[in-house]
Amino acid sequence: MLVPFDRPLNLPDTLECGQAFRWQRRGEWYFGVVYNNLVKLRQTPGGIEFSCAPDGEATLGPRLRDYLRLDDDLEAIYRAICEDERVRDAVAMYRGMRLLRQDPWECLISFICSANSNVPRISANVEAMSTAFGQPVTLDGETRSTFPTPEALADAGEMKLRALGLGFRASYVAATARAIADGRPDLFALREAPYEEALAALLALPGVGDKVANCVLLFSLDKLEAFPVDVWIERALREWYLDCQKLPRARMRPWAQAHFGPYAGYANQYLFHRRRLQGRAKL
DNA sequence: CCACGGCCTGATTC
DNA sequence: AGAATCAGGCCGT
DSSP states (O other), rough: OEEESSOOOOHHHHHHHHSOOEEEEEEEEEEETTTTTEEEEEEEEEEEEEEESSSSSHHHHHHHHHHHHTTSHHHHHHHHHHHHHHHHHHHHHHTTOOOOOOOOHHHHHHTTTTTTOHHHHHHHHHHHHHHHHHEEEEEEEEEEOOOOOOHHHHHHHHHHHHHHHHHHHHHHHHHHHHHHHHTSSHHHHGGOOOOOHHHHHTTTTTOOOHHHHHHHHHSSSOTTTTOOOOHHHHHHHHHHOOOGGTHHHHHHHHHHHHOOTTTTTOOOOHHHHHHHHHHHHOO
């Protein structure tokens, strides 16, 4: 099945830039679990070719469009953020890289697990939780598992989560899962809420600080002005913007949001990707 | 308001 | 080789 698409799209960078943790590359194909389906996809000249299970491809197609944010007008977004020279350079390097519209629940737990961790380990944690507490799904002889429900993780409890290798994040995941299972807050409702209100609701959850909250807002709750400040973005801003050199980390986000504007989140993703691939040099 | 150290764990670095 | 350091932070003091 094909999702036709003829606008800028850089699928490898989109899926491998660290905003989602369940995509695995096998040659030119990517395998991942979205919308409770095991999905296999690749980019072709005509768009995105994919297959999935257990649901039909007719129902997954529109959802993949949504997930990949194919309706974002990248050219317009580029015009808005490319007044900045550093962003312009990064866009030239990774043109077509898109933000994703992920499931907010999975996104929230994944980024709680990201604290003081690294991408391979976060992926292993997410995979372990899915295998232990999700439902198996099979496609082309490959079996993965859906991401567990809030109830499943809440019932699992801190000890079983520690056994999966989450470390000190286990208590945060258990407590936040309980809160979400109880509907406080209703994550999907936050898509309709203004940025500041959604941010405040997320910050009330255990294990969620400003950085994690902004990741969830940007990667799953349609807040394109969100601006997560992690170690890589901090390095990038300090090195590339004199105004930021001695700003405390807590003040960097508001500065960046004012500087980059309503699509600051897209600017963030390009700067992050560029600075991270550049490595630990210069700090 | 800001600075600082501890926290699970495993890979990488010294 | 064995000990620090670091990894997409958060929380309490």
